[in-house]
Amino acid sequence: MKRICCILFLCLCKCQSPSYSEKLLERFYDLFDSSNFDYKYLIIIPNSGCSGCITNAETFFIENKERTDVFFVFTRVQSRRELQLRVGEENLNRSNVYIDSNNRLYFKEFEDSVYPVIFSFQDNEIIFDYLHANMVLP
Numbered sequence: 001m002k003r004i005c006c007i008l009f010l011c012l013c014k015c016q017s018p019s020y021s022e023k024l025l026e027r028f029y030d031l032f033d034s035s036n037f038d039y040k041y042l043i044i045i046p047n048s049g050c051s052g053c054i055t056n057a058e059t060f061f062i063e064n065k066e067r068t069d070v071f072f073v074f075t076r077v078q079s080r081r082e083l084q085l086r087v088g089e090e091n092l093n094r095s096n097v098y099i100d101s102n103n104r105l106y107f108k109e110f111e112d113s114v115y116p117v118i119f120s121f122q123d124n125e126i127i128f129d130y131l132h133a134n135m136v137l138p
Contacts, residue, residue: 044075058086060131060135076103117131
């Protein structure tokens with residue numbers, strides 16, 4: 001009986017799936033060298049999904065694009081041309097902007113993939129949140 005309980009416990013531990021934030025961060029580190037990542041904030045903006053949220057995130061991008069402590073990723077881009085028209089072609093060529101043209105940071109198995117998110121890297125801690133309208137970074 002004890003053996004069956006141990007096997008069941010191990011199966012339950014193995015079956016636990018990573019959360020959306022864990023999956024995003026893991027994939028991000030697969031794409032980028034974390035030792036050279038000198039930003040305090042990582043913002044991932046899907047280009048289709050929650051349209052109001054995305055509009056707010058694009059406004060946030062335009063207002064914060066020059067910050068050297070923020071790295072922006074646009075994923076699930078349906079049309080690069082449309083994105084250029086909305087946020088400006090010159091802004092998409094900035095050193096703190098990445099276009100995820102292969103949608104590697106989009107996970108259709110997570111409903112939350114349609115919302116813009118922010119990771120804060122501070123004091124050896126990583127904080128995950130959704131990018132809210134009128135959010136202000138310190």
